[in-house]
Amino acid sequence: ILNVEQSPQSLHVQEGDSTNFTCSFPSSNFYALHWYRWETAKSPEALFVMTLNGDEKKKGRISATLNTKEGYSYLYIKGSQPEDSATYLCAFPTNAGGTSYGKLTFGQGTILTVHP
Amino acid sequence: DVKVTQSSRYLVKRTGEKVFLECVQDMDHENMFWYRQDPGLGLRLIYFSYDVKMKEKGDIPEGYSVSREKKERFSLILESASTNQTSMYLCASSLIRGIPTYGYTFGSGTRLTVV
Numbered sequence: 001i002l003n004v005e006q007s008p009q010s011l012h013v014q015e016g017d018s019t020n021f022t023c024s025f026p027s028s029n030f031y032a033l034h035w036y037r038w039e040t041a042k043s044p045e046a047l048f049v050m051t052l053n054g055d056e057k058k059k060g061r062i063s064a065t066l067n068t069k070e071g072y073s074y075l076y077i078k079g080s081q082p083e084d085s086a087t088y089l090c091a092f093p094t095n096a097g098g099t100s101y102g103k104l105t106f107g108q109g110t111i112l113t114v115h116p
Numbered sequence: 117d118v119k120v121t122q123s124s125r126y127l128v129k130r131t132g133e134k135v136f137l138e139c140v141q142d143m144d145h146e147n148m149f150w151y152r153q154d155p156g157l158g159l160r161l162i163y164f165s166y167d168v169k170m171k172e173k174g175d176i177p178e179g180y181s182v183s184r185e186k187k188e189r190f191s192l193i194l195e196s197a198s199t200n201q202t203s204m205y206l207c208a209s210s211l212i213r214g215i216p217t218y219g220y221t222f223g224s225g226t227r228l229t230v231v
Contacts, residue, residue: 009156032217043120044206046219089159093216102147102166102216103174108158 004092006107013080014115020076021110023090027071034091034104035064035075044089047075080114087111119143122207122223129230135194137226139207147210148190149220150174150182152203159206165190197230204228 005024013019025033032051038044048057053068061078077084091104123138141148147166151159151174161174163182171182179201183191190209194201204227208220 034216034219036219036222041224043222043224044208044220046221049217049219051217091159094161102210102212103149103161103164104216104220105161105175106151106159108156 004090004105004107006088006090006110008110009108010111010113012113012115015081017080017114018076018078019080019112020074021088021112023073023075023107025071025073025090025092027069030068030071031093033066033068033073035073036089036091037086038089038109039086047088077112080112082114082116085112085114120207120209120221120223122205122226124226125224127226127228129194129197129228131198131230133194133197133230135197135228135230137192137194137205137207137228139190139192139223140188141190141209141221142188143209143211143221144187145209145211145221146187147212148184149208149210150180150190150192151206151208152176153206153225154203162192194228197228199230202228202230 007022035047036044048064050066055066063076066073087109089109091106094103094105120141129135149164150162165171165184181193206225207223210220211218
């Protein structure tokens with residue numbers, strides 16, 4: 001089983017703060033790295049799929065960077081709002097490069113709470 | 117928008133019951149997945165299917181089986197429910213086989229309690 005590690009496990013910030021968290025993954029045989037946001041009582045929603053070393057992606061106030069050589073990705077939220085409160089999950093393909101059927105291994109998630 | 121629909125949002129079952137969790141997607145996706153989510157453990161893959169009547173075990177298949185008779189429908193079966201299967205169950209689908217360069221589409225989850 002692949003090790004996909006996320007830190008911190010949880011984070012409390014005040015409205016307006018900027019924040020970031022980390023996803024670590026195996027640096028060998030890299031193919032893609034996914035970020036999802038999972039709000040309470042909703043479905044997890046894909047934020048980014050990153051495939052190239054040095055990739056930076058942005059969606060509103062949320063952005064992500066990727067370093068495939070050292071095996072990490074950062075997710076940044078600028079000016080956090082209460083509606084950003086959610087669990088943020090990263091995921092990495094399992095058995096990619098062989099007979100991959102698109103399986104993802106997920107990290108345990110970072111729970112973000114933004115206080116008004 | 118692609119939709120993945122799970123039949124129940126909340127379910128309470130008794131130990132030993134046979135439980136069916138249903139998942140339907142409406143956009144002709146090839147892959148379908150069942151995950152469970154437990155606090156501190158993230159999403160763990162139970163089973164997945166890359167084609168009709170095809171299934172593959174994930175990381176934690178024990179105590180579960182699946183059925184995919186039609187492309188749009190993927191069912192998770194708890195043969196004899198036990199209390200350690202109390203969890204949030206998530207169904208997901210993805211467009212194609214191979215390296216997942218497209219995001220998954222998830223259902224809203226079924227919170228199953230086994231008493």
